[in-house]
């Protein structure tokens with residue numbers, strides 16, 4: 001099946017070089033299947049909590065990507081909070097897995113990222129995150145977890161705006177860490193506001209207006225809650 005704009009952008013941002021990529025909250029597994037097709041990593045993991053979905057996905061993968069097929073794939077019907085990252089230490093060096101979580105609310109995403117980091121205190125983990133709502137709160141949490149930014153993008157699909165955050169939680173010796181350049185995570189985004197076309201500028205302007213209106217509304221009933229976010233977003237000039 002064809003990927004929409006959001007999943008296409010996610011797929012485009014995932015580099016080759018990881019040994020394990022985890023397509024979490026994968027639903028029908030569209031993104032993971034695209035990763036398999038372009039052999040983005042030797043092993044692609046599909047994770048979702050709904051058994052019927054995972055059974056259907058397993059049947060489809062058996063048909064289209066038989067077991068002798070490289071890359072390998074695994075289907076995990078579990079809570080993403082419990083993904084067994086350290087069960088796949090197939091090389092002598094500690095590996096950096098890429099954990100992709102997209103299409104779920106920012107609140108749930110915060111819980112999932114927290115649990116994954118807590119359950120794997122010694123592991124460097126790269127995350128590719130695309131939440132629905134609560135982007136500011138997710139950024140706050142990533143900053144608390146001492147994550148660093150690799151890349152970020154803003155896009156619009158079906159009149160909804162999405163931020164994609166590609167970040168690294170680095171807990172290992174930097175000599176063996178993923179050799180990707182990182183920078184501090186901004187609470188409101190940095191690079192994603194730099195527009196290279198009029199179309200991109202239009203998306204950024206409408207997204208900024210929407211976020212400012214959202215926090216202005218919240219500040220009417222709960223000024224304390226919205227004050228910092230409003231102040232931060234008001235520093236953005238397009």
Ligand SMILES: C[S@@+](CC[C@H](N)C(=O)[O-])C[C@H]1O[C@@H](n2cnc3c(N)ncnc32)[C@H](O)[C@@H]1O
Pocket residue numbers: 007024025026027028047048049050053078079080081101102103104108
């Ligand atoms: C809207 S789909 C997202 C599909 C795809 N990732 C995307 O971005 O289009 C959300 C999926 O998250 C799954 N999900 C929600 N909470 C989960 C959890 N804690 N662990 C595993 N899967 C979960 C749901 O079962 C559902 O299939």
